[in-house]
Amino acid sequence: MVKSNIQNQKKIKNNNPFKKIIFLFGPTSVGKTNLLSKLDSNKYSVINADSIQVYKGLDIGSAKVSKEITDKIEHYLIDILDPREQFSVAKFIEEADKAVVEIVNKGKIPIISGGTAFYYKHFLYGLSQAPPSDPIVRKRVENLIKEKSLSYAYNLLKEVDLTTYNRINENDKYRISRALEVKYTSGKPLSSFDLPNTYRHDMDPLVIGLYRDKDEMDKRLKLRFDIMMQQGLLDEIRDLKKNGASLDWPGIQGIGYKEFFLAMRTGEFPISKIGNLIVHNSKKYAKRQYTFFKSFENVNWICAKEELKIVDLIDSYSK
């Protein structure tokens, strides 16, 4: 009995679909998509880890992988949600887990690639046991802040969760809201839920971080906007508008969309100005991504220009 249990465990371990898994991350516009298109589609499939590219109809502004590339190499978690629906890390992990199993069952190796560092982190380590967001409670907290004030909410947090209160800043509305929300839905403070600090599923991943020089990044981001315009970004925005899209749609929070919808709200201003803003916001975003990625462990940092080196690394890991 005991023996067969051990054997069983061993069997599971050996067949662990999560054992071999590749992470290819880097900031927006660094050249992830181009690299993926160079890989052997019989050996690899891609799982998208980008919080905006999951949305249908947000193609050009999100710099989504083209149909050509998804035809060439299989992609998961692209176009899975309507832009008015809320995606989340939890959904990402759930869907990505399913995709991993599916890919491995096909005899291929999964590559998780995209720019959302938050998703990687929790895919690797898992989430805490804290309750998921409850829209009703979230709304309640939001109203509380509106009626009283943020500092009132912050002081409330001090009463119910001193650890979290000390950890987050008094102006961080986002996190103050979430911390209160957890308290109200579970009755327990957010800080009572520990964050895991080991990899899930006994993963032994290959983690590749792509980078590029600042000047080059800036040039690429600027060029990318021009290409988006050529591809018909304005038509895409117009279609979205026609379908009722607005700033409160989760998908419209994406850079390349929110700037247009903001401009529509505050009164028209020139496309060139919107373009400059989009490029500027993308630069700031890229910087935040680097900062987050730099905090990750076991990363093989490689310049995105060294394509051969990267492909070799992936192939030798996959043997």
Added chain:
RNA sequence: GCCGCUUUAGCUCAGUUGGUAGAGCAAAGGACUGAAAAUCCUUGUGUCCCUGGUUCAAUUCCUGGAGGCGGCA
């Protein structure tokens, strides 16, 4: 040509009743507990346009000059 306003951080501008100065944006760095393309934090020495004068002390007051903006010719 005359009159008025103006010149201070990379940009837009505060300010100092004379004791060499500070906001926003930009830039750089950082954080990240179920919304993360989100949210937030830290970092400000700069010939205070130039020149001469008054003064213990001038970016500040006065003289002259240069640039910008506006008005009148």
